[in-house]
């Protein structure tokens with residue numbers, strides 16, 4: 193790290209006055225940090241640099257572009273320097289350094305107690321919204337199992353005020369974050385949070401629509417994962433040794449919790465799609481479909497419960 197405590201960066205090999213007197217502008221810091229992040233092997237060095245500098249300066253990221261020549265004060269540089277250090281040395285994800293992540297056009301608060309919502313998961317939200325919008329009446333009962341930050345359930349509650357959403361999680365701390373997100377995003381009226389394992393918290397209740405992004409990574413493959421994942425809760429990432437510890441009982445039991453004609457969508461790792469589709473079929477569900485994410489990989493398995501005859 194060469195951004196020093198006083199914010200003055202000596203030019204290479206010159207610890208003398210020229211480097212130390214240097215004034216650092218927004219653009220200087222962005223260039224220096226982008227290069228540093230790139231050398232450290234970060235995947236999106238310029239974007240990371242912009243997000244962290246904007247956060248340190250209390251600005252929107254795009255506002256930086258209007259202030260390239262602005263000198264950055266010592267206190268702001270110190271805050272920025274600490275963010276850079278944590279990003280590089282500890283590989284803390286940007287979302288945790290900022291304390292928030294955009295999902296389905298809303299800002300969700302995130303901490304180390306919840307999975308940072310991923311763009312891939314928007315595939316499930318999009319599919320569920322399509323189902324709700326085609327339903328008549330649109331007032332349906334929705335279950336989001338394993339809600340984490342609340343990303344899926346809150347997005348559905350916000351987009352469909354007539355839906356009644358139940359969001360569950362096994363982790364009480366995650367539910368606290370989810371409740372806070374619901375309050376801040378003003379959807380508390382049509383969402384409730386319940387704590388417990390799998391379908392335990394809902395008792396005998398049934399739903400018109402069930403969504404879940406359960407933990408599905410295989411513990412046996414954890415060695416090759418990005419270091420950033422070590423900052424996310426294990427319970428949110430790993431589905432046991434083979435990745436199916438939650439998916440298996442979910443697929444087996446979901447039919448009993450669905451109304452006739454109800455819809456279920458579950459996020460999976462691309463390699464799990466056929467297995468989960470097979471389990472849905474064994475459980476007597478119909479209209480089984482595999483939906484791709486924006487990168488064209490299988491990401492969601494969906495199905496319906498047969499209507500009563």
Ligand SMILES: C[S@@+](CC[C@H](N)C(=O)[O-])C[C@H]1O[C@@H](n2cnc3c(N)ncnc32)[C@H](O)[C@@H]1O
Nearest residue numbers: 309338339340361362363389390405406407428
């Ligand atoms: C992959 S994260 C998904 C979080 C959020 N729904 C999202 O898409 O960003 C999985 C969530 O399921 C929760 N979870 C893990 N095992 C569970 C279980 N047996 N029953 C209920 N929730 C569980 C975890 O605590 C975690 O919040």
